[in-house]
Amino acid sequence: MSDLLEQYSKVVGEEAISHLRQLASKLKGMKVVHVNSTREGGGVAEILHRLVPMQLELGFEARWEIVSGGADFYDCTKSMHNALQGNPVSIPDRLLKNFEDTNQANAEKLRPVLHDADIVFIHDPQPAPLIRFIPDHKGKWIWRCHIDASQPYRPVWNYLRRFVIRYDSSVFSLAEFSQALPHPQYLIPPSIDPLSVKNMELGEEEVRSVCIEHGIDPDRPLIVQVSRFDRFKDPLGVIQAFKLARKFMPSLQLVLVGGTATDDPEGEAVLAEVRFAATEPDIHVLLLPPDAHRAVNALQRAADIIIQKSIKEGFGLTVTEGMWKGKPVIGGNTGGIRLQVIDHHTGYLVTTPEGAALRIRYLLQNRNMMHEMGRKAREFVKDNFLLTRQLREHLTLMVALTHGAEDRIDLD
Amino acid sequence: MDGNGNGRSFNIKDCALSAIATGVRAHNLRELRDHMLRIHPGSIYYHFWGGLLRPRFDEREFNNDFALWLHEAHGLHDETLAERLAVVDPSEYADIEQLRFQLIDIMSDRLDESEKLRLTHADKPFEFIRSQIVVFDTGFRISSPEDLARTARSMTPSSYFFHFIDSRRRTPGRGNDFCEWLSNYGPEYSRLCDKLREIDPYFISLAELKNSILATFDDYFS
Numbered sequence: 001m002s003d004l005l006e007q008y009s010k011v012v013g014e015e016a017i018s019h020l021r022q023l024a025s026k027l028k029g030m031k032v033v034h035v036n037s038t039r040e041g042g043g044v045a046e047i048l049h050r051l052v053p054m055q056l057e058l059g060f061e062a063r064w065e066i067v068s069g070g071a072d073f074y075d076c077t078k079s080m081h082n083a084l085q086g087n088p089v090s091i092p093d094r095l096l097k098n099f100e101d102t103n104q105a106n107a108e109k110l111r112p113v114l115h116d117a118d119i120v121f122i123h124d125p126q127p128a129p130l131i132r133f134i135p136d137h138k139g140k141w142i143w144r145c146h147i148d149a150s151q152p153y154r155p156v157w158n159y160l161r162r163f164v165i166r167y168d169s170s171v172f173s174l175a176e177f178s179q180a181l182p183h184p185q186y187l188i189p190p191s192i193d194p195l196s197v198k199n200m201e202l203g204e205e206e207v208r209s210v211c212i213e214h215g216i217d218p219d220r221p222l223i224v225q226v227s228r229f230d231r232f233k234d235p236l237g238v239i240q241a242f243k244l245a246r247k248f249m250p251s252l253q254l255v256l257v258g259g260t261a262t263d264d265p266e267g268e269a270v271l272a273e274v275r276f277a278a279t280e281p282d283i284h285v286l287l288l289p290p291d292a293h294r295a296v297n298a299l300q301r302a303a304d305i306i307i308q309k310s311i312k313e314g315f316g317l318t319v320t321e322g323m324w325k326g327k328p329v330i331g332g333n334t335g336g337i338r339l340q341v342i343d344h345h346t347g348y349l350v351t352t353p354e355g356a357a358l359r360i361r362y363l364l365q366n367r368n369m370m371h372e373m374g375r376k377a378r379e380f381v382k383d384n385f386l387l388t389r390q391l392r393e394h395l396t397l398m399v400a401l402t403h404g405a406e407d408r409i410d411l412d
Numbered sequence: 413m414d415g416n417g418n419g420r421s422f423n424i425k426d427c428a429l430s431a432i433a434t435g436v437r438a439h440n441l442r443e444l445r446d447h448m449l450r451i452h453p454g455s456i457y458y459h460f461w462g463g464l465l466r467p468r469f470d471e472r473e474f475n476n477d478f479a480l481w482l483h484e485a486h487g488l489h490d491e492t493l494a495e496r497l498a499v500v501d502p503s504e505y506a507d508i509e510q511l512r513f514q515l516i517d518i519m520s521d522r523l524d525e526s527e528k529l530r531l532t533h534a535d536k537p538f539e540f541i542r543s544q545i546v547v548f549d550t551g552f553r554i555s556s557p558e559d560l561a562r563t564a565r566s567m568t569p570s571s572y573f574f575h576f577i578d579s580r581r582r583t584p585g586r587g588n589d590f591c592e593w594l595s596n597y598g599p600e601y602s603r604l605c606d607k608l609r610e611i612d613p614y615f616i617s618l619a620e621l622k623n624s625i626l627a628t629f630d631d632y633f634s
Contacts, residue, residue, distance in 0.1 A: 015566065015567070015568040015569070016568070018566075018568065019426060019428075019568045019570060022426060022548060022550055023428060023546070023548065026548060172433065175431075175433045175539035175541050176537075176539060178433035178435055179435075180435060184432050185432060185433040185435070186430055186431065186432055186433075187431040187432065187433055187541060188431075383617075383619075392428055393428070393430065395428070396428040396429070396430045396544075396546050397430055399428075399546045400430055400544055400546065403546075405544075406544075407453075407454045407457075407542075407543070407544055407545065408544075408545050408547065409544070409545070409546045409547065410547045410548075411546065411547065411548040411549070412547075412548070412549045
């Protein structure tokens with residue numbers, strides 16, 4: 001067994017790895033290409049950093065390519081992202097033209113790879129038009145939407161749909177995100193990598209030292225939200241919840257950990273709003289570089305409770321990360337958070353800052369329950385949201401696309 | 413015998429299940445009943461059995477998604493219908509179509525009974541999802557019942573799903589592949605099969621199902 005697969009077998013068991021190898025053997029040698037718009041920042045890049053090496057070890061010719069563009073391209077794709085999550089954003093024709101021109105230029109650059117690939121995974125809206133510029137492609141193309149597109153702003157979705165309908169299938173994280181499309185829409189939740197620097201085990205001393213380095217007292221109660229500085233993550237609502245809870249527990253501390261992603265031009269404006277609202281000394285707003293995975297890991301481990309009070313969320317990998325570290329999660333009752341936070345078992349689902357404050361107070365006063373929820377949360381992630389499960393579902397999808405669309409595919 | 417080899421050799425198979433959105437949603441009981449008339453048979457299979465192969469919390473008390481949605485606060489929150497749907501055993505029906513009509517009957521009866529339910533809309537719609545199952549041969553061959561008991565330890569949870577649960581849809585007796593194969597040996601293993609048949613896979617995870625089956629083998633062969 002290869003090194004990487006052997007390491008995974010220690011976490012998920014040899015049976016799960018054996019299952020992957022059996023499935024992969026039916027597809028061995030296939031050329032698989034993933035395309036997204038950034039190598040650093042955000043959940044998609046994090047997944048691809050490990051998914052692609054895993055596919056290589058399983059015998060695929062796997063590659064990861066990115067599309068890149070100028071400021072107008074990222075302004076346009078950020079607006080699309082917001083519109084798919086329901087914001088009524090009008091995108092000027094000038095930006096849409098730039099969006100298509102940028103994709104055309106990237107298509108020319110990537111043509112030799114994409115044209116010959118057996119399977120192409122296109123992640124999110126940024127590279128979605130590539131398919132239009134490589135119409136004579138050989139393999140099956142899959143559009144993977146990581147966004148909560150349950151109630152998209154229709155004019156923008158209808159524009160994007162023109163590209164998406166050209167694909168052989170699409171993948172959404174949840175059924176409620178699926179749309180009216182003329183091809184099969186597979187449901188595959190994303191996952192976390194238990195071996196990554198962000199999720200590996202850390203010693204207690206290191207966790208304490210990271211806290212102290214950032215001015216956090218490791219001996220006082222701590223709640224942590226790790227997210228981009230994005231309005232949909234509701235960082236201002238988290239600050240409001242913290243202020244409400246702190247009235248009852250003055251020693252409470254809050255850390256809002258965020259990073260910047262190269263494809264997110266709005267982050268700085270939201271960060272400024274957060275800093276303006278963070279008026280108390282025990283609110284720590286940390287802007288960490290995209291590769292500060294070890295520090296994020298330590299802060300999540302230092303937390304008593306993980307918060308993810310999003311008002312829209314594709315899946316919420318930071319929820320999964322917190323649960324994997326044995327923490328209960330207080331999460332917004334939206335999107336993929338609902339799939340992970342089982343109310344009263346692995347955490348609580350809330351809809352308001354007041355609701356979040358109530359649950360923070362409750363858990364901090366009921367520590368046995370808090371630890372039991374954390375234990376259940378870790379087990380739930382182990383069984384359902386680790387990378388090996390996502391890879392298995394990708395392999396199943398690839399088998400289905402290359403062996404016909406029957407309900408039952410017997411590979412014998 | 414599907415899933416098994418010729419004669420007395422047992423081929424261990426494994427499977428993986430894909431979930432596919434149908435785009436069909438029900439907001440109330442009438443819509444649920446009406447969609448049931450036409451929904452893809454793979455969707456009924458998924459909502460009864462697919463739960464065992466997808467993220468779910470082990471303490472879940474309802475064993476099919478229809479009953480669960482009727483029970484949930486965000487669903488229709490009608491305990492009467494939730495309980496009636498929860499006791500439906502899909503393996504009692506010859507095929508998915510018979511199961512479909514039984515579910516429609518139960519829902520229609522409840523619509524006749526409850527005026528309130530005719531007017532109730534759920535906060536969270538029921539999303540019809542269908543399944544696609546990929547079955548593959550692991551290459552492992554079992555030549556004796558004792559060998560089965562030994563090899564069962566290394567079988568994956570999804571392999572148990574295929575041989576113990578999916579088998580209920582495939583085998584003439586709507587049972588499990590292990591007992592189908594053991595019956596080739598005549599009455600010698602009937603006591604073991606009786607014990608295996610007593611294992612109810614509805615309320616336990618696949619890992620727990622595996623443990624129960626292994627414990628049964630251990631008891632029998634020790």
